[in-house]
Amino acid sequence: MAASVFPIYGWRFIVNLHIDTLWHQGSGQFNEDRVLIENNLFGVFDGASSLVKNLYDEKSGAWWAAQVAAQEFARNDDDLLSLARRSNQRLRIMMERHGVDVEDKLQRWSTSAAVFRMSGNDLEWVQTGDCLIMAIDRDGQPHLLTPYHNHDAETLQQWQQEPGETHHDALRRLRPQIERVRQRMNEDYGVLCGDEQVESFLQHGRVCHDDFSHVLAFSDGLFPPSKAGENPDFDAIAERYLQEGLAGVGRWVRQQEKADPHCRQFPRFKPHDDMAAVAVCFPDKTLS
Numbered sequence: 001m002a003a004s005v006f007p008i009y010g011w012r013f014i015v016n017l018h019i020d021t022l023w024h025q026g027s028g029q030f031n032e033d034r035v036l037i038e039n040n041l042f043g044v045f046d047g048a049s050s051l052v053k054n055l056y057d058e059k060s061g062a063w064w065a066a067q068v069a070a071q072e073f074a075r076n077d078d079d080l081l082s083l084a085r086r087s088n089q090r091l092r093i094m095m096e097r098h099g100v101d102v103e104d105k106l107q108r109w110s111t112s113a114a115v116f117r118m119s120g121n122d123l124e125w126v127q128t129g130d131c132l133i134m135a136i137d138r139d140g141q142p143h144l145l146t147p148y149h150n151h152d153a154e155t156l157q158q159w160q161q162e163p164g165e166t167h168h169d170a171l172r173r174l175r176p177q178i179e180r181v182r183q184r185m186n187e188d189y190g191v192l193c194g195d196e197q198v199e200s201f202l203q204h205g206r207v208c209h210d211d212f213s214h215v216l217a218f219s220d221g222l223f224p225p226s227k228a229g230e231n232p233d234f235d236a237i238a239e240r241y242l243q244e245g246l247a248g249v250g251r252w253v254r255q256q257e258k259a260d261p262h263c264r265q266f267p268r269f270k271p272h273d274d275m276a277a278v279a280v281c282f283p284d285k286t287l288s
Contacts (some may be wrong), residue, residue: 005127014206019278020247020279022222026273026274031063033275034276037278040119041073041115042115042215044113044115044276045069045113045131046111046131046219046276051106052054056098062109064094069172080126085116088192088196088198095194110192111166115127115217116217123135123207125204126203134218135209136214138213142234142235143232144234155174195235212224213277213281213282216277217277218246219275221278223237237249241279
């Protein structure tokens, strides 16, 4: 396992940067999210739970997807778009090595990714899937640098559980719809899964970070629960982070999930999702 893939949470300092991290397992068998810190490169990865419940060397395909992608990005030896392409290619190689039928999208390993890197005053990022990157300016206002798209919106709209229906029953009823969505990856939405079509779904950009006080990358496990048809409250994430750090955001989300243990008020695929987040706090320029 690459030493650069950190299963950690808490505060740390790198040069003049204050780094906050969060990595917390949800209600699944494995933590299929990853946090990456490699010198001036920071990222999170969220492996998608496989619809084929095979294990590979005692780990799930989602675990492997996040791990393989993070290890390739940890090389930190090229522009981020090229690293994303290499991660995608590496995933295909590893799937074939483990006997995965890469022509069957239900079997493919896949992961979302959100990675940013700083060089001088330059902030570069690349993103695909459910992981996002948010910048908070020096006035405390949040800005998503990467677009939010909920490819599960239609599925969750159909979630409404019937009287007596359990969470497991709802998942079983929606299985055909869930499979339809998975078949549309890198056609309607992007993920790293060894498919060259991801190229159309790689969001990449650069910006001067002088006006930012914080930059965060986080998986969708950090999204506060929302009702079907509603978008997550990203402003609330930023507000909670500024008050209590990433650990406070994590506690706040878990409290809301625990208040809805059967996923009836806030439809979701599991009671608690894995969480991965990294935040960089820039020095206050008024003090320099």
